[in-house]
Amino acid sequence: MRYAETGYNLEIDLATGNIERVETDPKLMELHLGGLGTSVKIHWDRVPPETTAFDPENLMVIATGLLVGTPAFSCNRTIISTISPQTGLLAYPMMGGFFASELKHAGYDKVIIRNKSPKLVYLYINNDKVELRDAAHLKGKGAVETCELIRQELNQPNAQVAAIGLAGENRVWFASIEQGRSSCSRQGAGAVMGDKGLKAVVVRGTKDINLADGAKFMEHMKDITAYINFRNENPLPGIQPIMAGIGSPQEMLHVDEAWHTTGFAWGNARVRRKDFWTEEIAKSWETTQHEAVKRLISCYNCPQQCGALITYKDVPAYFMKCFSKLTYTMAAYVEDLDFAFRIAHRAFNYGLDSFSTPQVLAFAVELYEAGILTDEDMPGFPPGNEDRFYYLLDKVARREGIGDILAEGTYGAARKIGKGAEKFDHNTTKKHEQMNVKLGMMDPLYYIMYATNEKISITQIEGNWPQSPFPTMEQREEFVRDWPQLPDEKFKKYFLDWEPRGEMANPYYPTPDIASEIVDWMDTIHNIDDALGFCAGMASFCLKPPYHINNYWKLISAATGMQVDKDEVVRKVKRSRHLHRAYNVLRGMRRADEKPPEDHWKKRFPEIEEKLLDAYYKHKGWNNDGIPTRKTLEEYDLGYVADELERRGILKDGQD
Amino acid sequence: MAKIKKKIKTIKVDADKCNGCRSCEIICSSFHATPKYSLSNPARSRIQVIRHPIQDIWVPVFAGEYTPAECMGRDKYIINGKEYDECGFCRAVCPSRDLFKEPDSGLPLKCDMCEGEEKPLCVEWCLNDVLIFEEREEEVDEEEEQRLEDMEIGLEALADKYGLDKLKEALSRMTKD
CATH class of the missing domain: 1.10.569.10 (Aldehyde Ferredoxin Oxidoreductase Protein, subunit A, domain 2)
Known part of the structure; x- marks a missing residue:
């Protein structure tokens, strides 16, 4: 029996209408957990860098997080990954709502969609029964409207629907996939879905998700629930x-x-x-x-x-x-x-x-x-x-x-x-619209985050570290007193030392090395959320969140039966992270692309900024062009990735 | 008939507060799994959020008595301009709908107030206080005191479907040797 995951993916070929239920290799969970992690692996294995967004070979992978469908609060993410028409890189917009849990209860961890349908269709998944249905009557219909129409036509009020609207049908490069109350929005996944002739994916599921040690899992959830209640009653003082x-x-x-x-x-x-x-x-x-x-x-x-x-x-x-x-x-x-x-x-x-x-x-x-x-x-x-x-x-x-x-x-x-x-x-x-923020002084943490985030979206890397230093030492001491979410005690000192003005302030502090440590931690927890299916709002995008680097491992161990500790979880997620980076590198992404908007800050410091990127790449185990080195790749069991990068002349033999 | 004092347990539902998260369904299915908490599956839950989100309808309903026949008087309710389905508030497990039926066997499910726990788990897991546990003492007829266990409820449904004689025959065949 498989625990936490269902152990099956659906493979849909829209050109032929072929539908297959495919058992997945249990080893993949051990290597990449699930969600974004295992999806990146699929794109790496099956979609070569020559493939562009609107090629039939571009895959659209609808994934659920590893812990979606378990009783863990707020674990409900659907992660849709595909080559973006806008950036040419791997887009992975996510949504909350009710879709991922329904898909898992239907018995699938992912739906992998390839090729294009000759006519507009929608995919209907009802447990083991899966079919492509004509969607001609839904052409041009609004995305929200479509969700309701399909539920009515199938007489399935509890089915969950993810649909595109006119923008997706027309392949607008920033078209979204809407679920009525949530959406996968960034980088044009809706355009790819429209290009494939797929109006909607509908799912109804009534099967079990099994837990390896449910009693243990619930013990951990009790602690987490107590903290959720505490935080809902006690908003952080001094924060907007x-x-x-x-x-x-x-x-x-x-x-x-x-x-x-x-x-x-x-x-x-x-x-x-x-x-x-x-x-x-x-x-x-x-x-x-x-x-x-x-x-x-x-x-x-x-x-x-x-x-x-x-x-x-x-x-x-x-x-x-x-x-x-x-x-x-x-x-x-x-x-x-x-x-x-x-x-x-x-x-x-x-x-x-x-x-x-x-x-x-x-x-x-x-x-x-x-x-x-x-x-x-x-x-x-x-x-x-x-x-x-x-x-x-x-x-x-x-x-x-x-x-x-x-x-x-x-x-x-x-x-x-x-x-x-x-x-x-x-x-x-990287050709993608950034947050509408324009500020004064260059900020080392935000510099690295804007430059290097694989999702090209600041909210998908920031969150656990306060956006600016606290004015008084008393406030800072109060804030660090109870901060179990940190990966290491030394981060408390980094925060205490961080001043609003002077030498210990932006742009000089956090120093490139310290900034790298802080950003790497935040990058990692976002990637953990994306593998497990947690809402970033309850974890990586939240100050002092319920889920953090020191408790994910407990839930993963109890749910899957795979005994992992904090370091092993980080290792698995970093493995996927390097693979993800290597995949975008194959698609042409380089250091020269890793730039926050020119006018993001009035006061810029080119020398410091270079040092920030140098330090961060080094910290990540990437070379000076932002490419994972062979040494790093091999350390994470990704020798095959290094071989491919070398074969394509991106990594030079003998270097790094 | 002799009267006895009995603790009546019930769940008051403040549907106005429901945000539709379905945590009640998840924890119910998980608690009632064997072994306890070994799985989750809202389809097995003895509480279901009747939902038509776009019409602002979210009504948690917990499973009541099993009944072999549909009822006669199906009503429609319009409350604050919202039209509720004919069975919207009904807790019965009846042939007219799929609600509260064990997905593998189709046998009826009934809320047991999580016997043995301090209060029903759905109440505990609803962090928004939609579900409120209430206990009161009532005098009831002695005969009504009998509680049907899960399996008995299932057997009752089977007896209704196939007749008691056939059920007996099947049981005796199965228990031979």
Whole structure:
């Protein structure tokens, strides 16, 4: 019997309609755990670097985390991996919700989809019965709408559906895969799904997930539950409310958005409005939000409520979570929160990433104002900020006119448009839109994180270390007193020593070596979450979270029966991490690509920045170009990866 | 008939507070596994969240009595503008729906209030206090005091389906030698 995992994957060939249930090698869990870890291995083994996003050979792997479906709170992630049309690298957007647990209960750890369907179809998984069904009648339908329509047509109210909207069908490079209440959004996985002619994946499952030592597992869960209750009753003192709790930032609950609206940049990631959050705005936003949020909702087996059912005025009911409340509003320079709850509904139905999309639209507005795009490019372009965004959103999703160009994202569109548009693409790293933040002093930790994160998304590497030093020693001492989540006691000193100003402050401190240690730890725990299926909001993206490097191993051991300690878990995850890096290196990623946006900080320190990357690469066991060395690869049983890198002339024989 | 005092255990459901996480289903299935906690599977749970998220409907319902026949009076409720399915609040395990049936055998499941535990596990695991455990003393007829065990509930269903005689025959064949 297999524990924690089901031991089976579904292999779907969309070209032939062939469906196979394939038993997986138990050794893979020992090597890579599951989730993202085992998915990376599949891409490495089966998708060569010559394959691009829209080639039939590009795989779309829908994976569940290793511990999804166990009683571990907040372990519910679906990880969809595929080659991104935008970056050409491995995209792995994730979603919470109810899909992954349902898939596991249907008896599968992953669904591996290859080739393209000659006509639009959806995949219906009902335990052992798996079929491709015609989806012609769903063509052009909204993603959220599609989920409901399919449940009705199959008479399966409890089936979980992940669907694309028009944007995915039209292969918009930042199209998302929507589950109604959560989505896999970043880097265009929805475009790949659309390209494959797959409108939706539907799953219903009623089978068991087995635990090797359930009683032990529940003992650990008791401790973790006590801590969740404690943290819910005791938000961290001295931290802004949005970050003081556990779970994803509670954007649906909290109405105080002073931190985001004054600290983050508006428009095309341009302007900080430090005096935006007035009493008048606070009052108006509170009224609007309370009117819109019908009920706070959770993901599968999670005690937090990071999402909400939105029923707002004449807008059909839909679900929202997290930062999507603010991205369109801020990018469009709209001060009425009413806009947020209206445009999000349309955007979710189109199936568009609410992170990249607003930036692409704001970029187009800037180009218009600069005269680079004209009325000829955008006939009938309206004058109002809100109308402009609706106009552009529709064009992008339909790939009409200018929308056809903007559909390639800021970087791609800028190069197609030319005429100096490239200068307006100022907030991308590796061709991908970054967080709308513009700050003063270069920050060593964030420098490394922005530069090197494999997901190219800051929220997928940051989180466990406070974003800035605390002003007084008393506050710092108070904070480190109870911090069992740290990998090592010495990190406490790093935090105590970190000053807001002077020699022990950014950009000089944390030093490159210390910064490397801190970032490597955060990178690792994000990757552990992605292998196990934990919500980052309860672990890697959270200050003092319930799940951390010192307790994952207990759950893994009890659930799988594989006896691991903390170091062994880290070793397994680092193995997948090196493989992941090597895979992107095969696809051309190099040190020259590892750059935060030029204007991310006003004050830059090129010499220190070089040293930061040097130190981090060294700490990771990568060479000076960010490529894992043979020595490192062999240390992690990845000699075959080193051979391949050498065969392709990327690693030189005898070096490293 | 003689009256005796009995502790009545029940779960009060504050559905307005439900966020739809289904932790109650997970822990129920896990607790009732053999060995205890050896698996999880909401389909085996004796509490189910009846859910139509887009209509703002999340109603945790825990399994009540098994009944061999559908009921006559199926009602529709509209509460605060939301229309609840005809069986929305019903706790019965009946032939008209799949709810509360053991997925392998189709036999009925019934909430046993996690006998032996301080309170039902679903109550303990609902960190949002949707489920509230209540105990009260009531005078009941002595005869009603009988509790059916899991297996007896299953056997009762089999007897209803095949008839008691056939069930007896089958049992005696199985217990020969």
